[in-house]
Amino acid sequence: MGKCFSTLQFHTSRCDGCGDCMTACAQAKANTDDQAYSRIHILPKTAGEVVELALCRQCADPICVMNCPSGALSKNGDTGVIDWAESKCVNCLLCTAGCAYAGIVYEAKVGHVAKCDLCDGDPACVKVCPSEAIEYRTAARIFNAYAGKEDMFCRGLSACHGCNSELLIRHTMRMVGPDSVVAAPPGCIPGMGTVGYNGQTGAKVPIFHSLLTNTATMLAGVKMQYNRVGRDVTAIALAGDGGTSDAGFQSVSGAAERNDPILFICVDNEGYMNTGMQSSGVTPYGSWTSTTPVGGQMQGKRTEAKNLPIIMTMHNCSYVATASTAFLEDYYAKLEKAIKVAKTGMAYLHVHAPCPTGWRFPSGITTEVCRMQVRTNFVALWEYDPENGLRFTHPVDRPEPVADYLKMIGKYRHLSEEQIAHIQRTVDEKITYLRQLTVMAATRHPASVH
Amino acid sequence: MRSKYMIVGSSHAALEAATAIRLIDADGTLTLLTRDAHLPYSPTILPYVVSGRSQPDNVVLRDQAYFNDNAIVFVPGATVVSIDPAQSSLRLASGDTWRYDRLLIATGAAPMLPPVRGLTDVPFHVLRSLDDAINLRQAMGQARSAIVLGAGLIGMHTAENMAKADIAVTVVELQSHALAGYFEPRASAIIERTFARNGISMLMGQTLRSVERKGDGCLATLADGQTIAADLLLLCTGVKPNIGFLNGSGIEVDTGILVDDLMRTNLPNIWAAGDVAQARGFWGGKVINGILPNAVGQGRIAGLGMADDAGVTPFAGVVPLNTYSFFGQQAISVGRGSTGSGFEIEECGNEADGVYRHIVLKDGQLVGIATINDFIDAGIMWQLILRGTDLSPVKAEFIANPQLTGRRLMSQTWR
Numbered sequence: 001m002g003k004c005f006s007t008l009q010f011h012t013s014r015c016d017g018c019g020d021c022m023t024a025c026a027q028a029k030a031n032t033d034d035q036a037y038s039r040i041h042i043l044p045k046t047a048g049e050v051v052e053l054a055l056c057r058q059c060a061d062p063i064c065v066m067n068c069p070s071g072a073l074s075k076n077g078d079t080g081v082i083d084w085a086e087s088k089c090v091n092c093l094l095c096t097a098g099c100a101y102a103g104i105v106y107e108a109k110v111g112h113v114a115k116c117d118l119c120d121g122d123p124a125c126v127k128v129c130p131s132e133a134i135e136y137r138t139a140a141r142i143f144n145a146y147a148g149k150e151d152m153f154c155r156g157l158s159a160c161h162g163c164n165s166e167l168l169i170r171h172t173m174r175m176v177g178p179d180s181v182v183a184a185p186p187g188c189i190p191g192m193g194t195v196g197y198n199g200q201t202g203a204k205v206p207i208f209h210s211l212l213t214n215t216a217t218m219l220a221g222v223k224m225q226y227n228r229v230g231r232d233v234t235a236i237a238l239a240g241d242g243g244t245s246d247a248g249f250q251s252v253s254g255a256a257e258r259n260d261p262i263l264f265i266c267v268d269n270e271g272y273m274n275t276g277m278q279s280s281g282v283t284p285y286g287s288w289t290s291t292t293p294v295g296g297q298m299q300g301k302r303t304e305a306k307n308l309p310i311i312m313t314m315h316n317c318s319y320v321a322t323a324s325t326a327f328l329e330d331y332y333a334k335l336e337k338a339i340k341v342a343k344t345g346m347a348y349l350h351v352h353a354p355c356p357t358g359w360r361f362p363s364g365i366t367t368e369v370c371r372m373q374v375r376t377n378f379v380a381l382w383e384y385d386p387e388n389g390l391r392f393t394h395p396v397d398r399p400e401p402v403a404d405y406l407k408m409i410g411k412y413r414h415l416s417e418e419q420i421a422h423i424q425r426t427v428d429e430k431i432t433y434l435r436q437l438t439v440m441a442a443t444r445h446p447a448s449v450h
Numbered sequence: 451m452r453s454k455y456m457i458v459g460s461s462h463a464a465l466e467a468a469t470a471i472r473l474i475d476a477d478g479t480l481t482l483l484t485r486d487a488h489l490p491y492s493p494t495i496l497p498y499v500v501s502g503r504s505q506p507d508n509v510v511l512r513d514q515a516y517f518n519d520n521a522i523v524f525v526p527g528a529t530v531v532s533i534d535p536a537q538s539s540l541r542l543a544s545g546d547t548w549r550y551d552r553l554l555i556a557t558g559a560a561p562m563l564p565p566v567r568g569l570t571d572v573p574f575h576v577l578r579s580l581d582d583a584i585n586l587r588q589a590m591g592q593a594r595s596a597i598v599l600g601a602g603l604i605g606m607h608t609a610e611n612m613a614k615a616d617i618a619v620t621v622v623e624l625q626s627h628a629l630a631g632y633f634e635p636r637a638s639a640i641i642e643r644t645f646a647r648n649g650i651s652m653l654m655g656q657t658l659r660s661v662e663r664k665g666d667g668c669l670a671t672l673a674d675g676q677t678i679a680a681d682l683l684l685l686c687t688g689v690k691p692n693i694g695f696l697n698g699s700g701i702e703v704d705t706g707i708l709v710d711d712l713m714r715t716n717l718p719n720i721w722a723a724g725d726v727a728q729a730r731g732f733w734g735g736k737v738i739n740g741i742l743p744n745a746v747g748q749g750r751i752a753g754l755g756m757a758d759d760a761g762v763t764p765f766a767g768v769v770p771l772n773t774y775s776f777f778g779q780q781a782i783s784v785g786r787g788s789t790g791s792g793f794e795i796e797e798c799g800n801e802a803d804g805v806y807r808h809i810v811l812k813d814g815q816l817v818g819i820a821t822i823n824d825f826i827d828a829g830i831m832w833q834l835i836l837r838g839t840d841l842s843p844v845k846a847e848f849i850a851n852p853q854l855t856g857r858r859l860m861s862q863t864w865r
Binding site: 041043046049052053054063066067069070071088090091092093094096097098099100101102105106108111 | 462466492493494495498503504508509510511742743746750771773775778780782784825827828829830832833847853854856857858860861862864
């Protein structure tokens, strides 16, 4: 398995072109304030345009290295940096012919080509940027840590085109690992073949097809039996929102109240998508579903979704969090905590799972829909434990209008201006409510202020 | 002996093909045959070996450990003398026979010797292999004077090295100006002037009529009758593809091996790439342009095709490109000059200061750009040409500052 590396990410929307990064780079690389020595080049704004950037991307498949006739350039297998060896370089500039980013350029003042070396993993430019426009991204950690681990599901699960639930369960079980037992009540996850048929399953760990109504309690009982025989396993439920919020709720609530040592993951696609797109208790107001149709009498669902993750914080769970597959680092951090917690108490993860088939949007934009849920505050990412209370893990201070999210999705196509305004209002109210909870947590536990 | 993938050659095209094959197929047997006795190196590095800037043992592009790690059989000193496509086999000068499933011919090119009377009777040098470079460097140690025939990149580069080694150098070039393949006469004039200032005699529009032996060196007679004596004669009058061993193989050749946009020859299971291949020219025709970035790109396409990679992108076509350093100055040329009507030419710079910029546009698109002592990002200019980026909205800015405008355009594209 290959290795991924950290890299610099530039957010032009945050950059005001101050040039502090270039000064810092010149300082770090040549001990001068002269920006001509910088290896990061901020290109000043033109009228109506944004700041652009010329910088080495430390390509995985670097043409500069291929073009180098002297062996002076090489991709470092440990750090990912394209290393430049001054002793070998002959200044032929053929590397510059291979770069479409102006990432390696001839610097007249230094008399040879120069390029970013990521400052040995601690880039000087990032530290001085006043607007966080340059980030040293470490997303590769997930890949490096988990890509080599065994996928606990078989190939060929038959999820719909563009479904992110399959992505989610494969990611999840890679981290959970083989010492586990999975409960999967009726829903899309068994529907795509995880629980299998004819005596074969789609999972490589023990998996059972619980009833909608008994998942949490049955899983807690199985976990208890494993404990009794002295085996340490993670007992995990992969349930839909119907199996959690409606028919499954009494057992989830009971397990939470007892703080049973299980990890319960609710994969929320806002309805019974597997059986024909019926409405559930967490289907948002205004959604078209097959049981909340659009016609002369009805304009989609008339009632609000219940806020299930908040309801779970009102139980005795040891850990509750919301998550989105567009923010996998955030999800991994929460999953890691949840797995630990589930050794002794109940962890509840509520993961939002937009559904191309049931919600009517193109299968290619699932992740973009996930991202817009968060960017509009339609979905807030937070975590809760009884000791520290609730805190946002990805606060969105300047949210996009909810209308921009709604218009991506077919199930909201019929919405009137009034309905959209109503949804915007409820989103704002929900965020205000969550903010109050975070303030309350901060007041109670000043040390945990984020 | 048998190899699933067989690559003949060991320079840039061959090495990139091997890398590409290993990206797709980690296990299939892969063999590199080269007539050279050394580990792989680049012909481009040779002038630097001549100058002493690069040590011959420090220019290796892949070492034996690399071949071991990647399960590649590297066979130096193996000259292929014939190919039998019907049997999928090739024969070496040693008499060995190799069978292959897929074959890449990346044998590069060899110096072309000019038709000069008496040439066979005098000692002369060429510069194409590492041994050539080592020999030339050794000869330069004893020489006081030299004639360099041909003012192309290798000739000019070596002439500079010789001048720096206190050798009296005369450069003789058939064309009216130096580096005619890459630069307009005005640009070449700046380069020629720099050479003259450094004591190099630049005889443009001249040719050798004959040479005769004189002591350890030679006496050359030019077309206009003047004679020059020199301790050392270096021939840099271009190269020709190494295709002699293909006679009778049925592989279609013109000047080089004719290939399609996936570097396939006319015969199944045989590819060609690099200086030996005659491939699509960006502006039409089938051309050979022996420059390193083309070899790299073609080698990669061939390797991916040989390993059945479905994602291989067809070759976009040869765009001439060069970066040339001389006496601490930089000349860069990407694309071509105007070839008729409909071209817009923008020239600026200050020739007295040795600064020069020449931009050729057509229909709002970049066709070529050449600069001296005015750094432009060759890779970005190359992309602007290949992509046919419409420069009309930013034309004035581009002409005024091609570097900044080019960078901004590419940054927008990537963002």
